[in-house]
Amino acid sequence: MTNDFNILLKKVILQAKSIGVPVSDKIEPEVKINSRAVKRFGRCILSRGRYTIELSSMLIDAPEKSCRQTIAHEIIHTxxxxxxxxxxxxxxxxxxNNAYGYSISRTGSREEMGIRQEENFRYAIICRKCGRKTMRLRRSSVIDHPSRYRCKCGGRLRIESLFRE
Ligand SMILES: [Zn+2]
Ligand SMILES: [Zn+2]
Incomplete structure (x- = not known):
C-alpha cells in the first residue's frame, strides 16, 4: 500500500473546510515530493501567492493517518x-485533532513524529537562470526586493518563504 499524496491532500482540505478551518483556496493540488529530506516530513511553501505542500518521500509507505496528519499540519499554515x-x-x-483524532501539536512534526527538525531557514533565494539556491535565516533587503539584485551569473532572483513545520 502506498499513499497517494494528492488524493490525501484533497481529503484533508475537505476535512478542514467541513469543520470551518479556513484553509487557503490557493493550495496547489499537486503535492511536491522531497526525496532528500530525512529529518522533516512536511513543509508549507508560499511562493508568488500560492501554497505548495511538500512531503517527504518517507511518508509514501507510512500509515495513511500519519500522512494525513502531516498534511493537516501543513495546510493549517495556509x-x-x-x-x-x-x-x-x-x-x-x-x-x-478533536474532529479527526490527529495529534497535531504547535511544536510541529518534530514532536509529533519523534524526529528532529533539520534547519530553521525561513527563506530561499533562487536564481531563475542557473537555479542556484541560497538559504537565509531571516528577512533582509534582497528578500524584500529581489528585483534589485542579481545572481552572480546575472540571472534574476525569486524568493520562496519556507514555513517551519
Ligand atoms: Zn544564477
Ligand atoms: Zn508547522
Whole structure:
C-alpha cells in the first residue's frame, strides 16, 4: 500500500473546510515530493501567492493517518495568521485533532513524529537562470526586493518563504 499524496491532500482540505478551518483556496493540488529530506516530513511553501505542500518521500509507505496528519499540519499554515505556531494555529490544530483524532501539536512534526527538525531557514533565494539556491535565516533587503539584485551569473532572483513545520 502506498499513499497517494494528492488524493490525501484533497481529503484533508475537505476535512478542514467541513469543520470551518479556513484553509487557503490557493493550495496547489499537486503535492511536491522531497526525496532528500530525512529529518522533516512536511513543509508549507508560499511562493508568488500560492501554497505548495511538500512531503517527504518517507511518508509514501507510512500509515495513511500519519500522512494525513502531516498534511493537516501543513495546510493549517495556509490559514490567516497561521504562519507560525501561535494562537490561531493552535486553535485550528485543536479543531482538527478533536474532529479527526490527529495529534497535531504547535511544536510541529518534530514532536509529533519523534524526529528532529533539520534547519530553521525561513527563506530561499533562487536564481531563475542557473537555479542556484541560497538559504537565509531571516528577512533582509534582497528578500524584500529581489528585483534589485542579481545572481552572480546575472540571472534574476525569486524568493520562496519556507514555513517551519
Ligand atoms: Zn544564477
Ligand atoms: Zn508547522
Amino acid at each position: 490559514c490567516p495568521g497561521c504562519m507560525d505556531h501561535g494562537v490561531s494555529f493552535r486553535l485550528y490544530a485543536a479543531m482538527m
